[in-house]
Amino acid sequence: ELKVEQNPLFLSMQEGKNYTIYCNYSTTSDRLYWYRQDPGKSLESLFVLLSNGAVKQEGRLMASLDTKARLSTLHITAAVHDLSATYFCAVDEGGGADGLTFGKGTHLIIQP
Amino acid sequence: GAGVSQSPSNKVTEKGKDVELRCDPISGHTALYWYRQSLGQGLEFLIYFQGNSAPDKSGLPSDRFSAERTGGSVSTLTIQRTQQEDSAVYLCASSLRAGGPTEAFFGQGTRLTVV
Numbered sequence: 001e002l003k004v005e006q007n008p009l010f011l012s013m014q015e016g017k018n019y020t021i022y023c024n025y026s027t028t029s030d031r032l033y034w035y036r037q038d039p040g041k042s043l044e045s046l047f048v049l050l051s052n053g054a055v056k057q058e059g060r061l062m063a064s065l066d067t068k069a070r071l072s073t074l075h076i077t078a079a080v081h082d083l084s085a086t087y088f089c090a091v092d093e094g095g096g097a098d099g100l101t102f103g104k105g106t107h108l109i110i111q112p
Numbered sequence: 113g114a115g116v117s118q119s120p121s122n123k124v125t126e127k128g129k130d131v132e133l134r135c136d137p138i139s140g141h142t143a144l145y146w147y148r149q150s151l152g153q154g155l156e157f158l159i160y161f162q163g164n165s166a167p168d169k170s171g172l173p174s175d176r177f178s179a180e181r182t183g184g185s186v187s188t189l190t191i192q193r194t195q196q197e198d199s200a201v202y203l204c205a206s207s208l209r210a211g212g213p214t215e216a217f218f219g220q221g222t223r224l225t226v227v
Binding site: 035043044045090100101102 | 145147153154155157160168171203205215216217218219220221
């Protein structure tokens, strides 16, 4: 059974600071996705990582994938309040089995 | 449609009643997923459909849960004899295909409250 673990599960930080969210998974996969969820809203796709060493950047967010370590990171640079949300990583084992397996999410609060 | 559409957006039901939740996927997307999100929790996979193939029901929590997908498009998730522990947000997602590396797009969800 595929397990996806995120840490931290909760993070409070100040604007302007940098931080990294980690996503570990338990089986071989080279398909990892990051989503953002605002309170009361649905999930918005942020990044799709499909190979070892893949790096994607959008604004102050950068995601990377190390398939050998079974680890993805979401790095936040010079955080701003608008980035406050819950961030989920999800892993696809491929073959269409079981859809995506999600981590529990990281609840991020960025304070002015 | 432009995105995944779910209805109703909110549903309050009495314990023991049956409910039906509807999902309209993005046009052209052959894969459709149902997930459940309890308050403050992650997403729990329920069921997925790929085109007209038999669905993968491995995530359904009990036999009170069932889902259909008609014509490879619209899907209905039915919960019979609802229990309080069924209260959650039910999210539907679609992607171009299952098994391929395509991202899934989510609907706004149906918030189910069983009283």
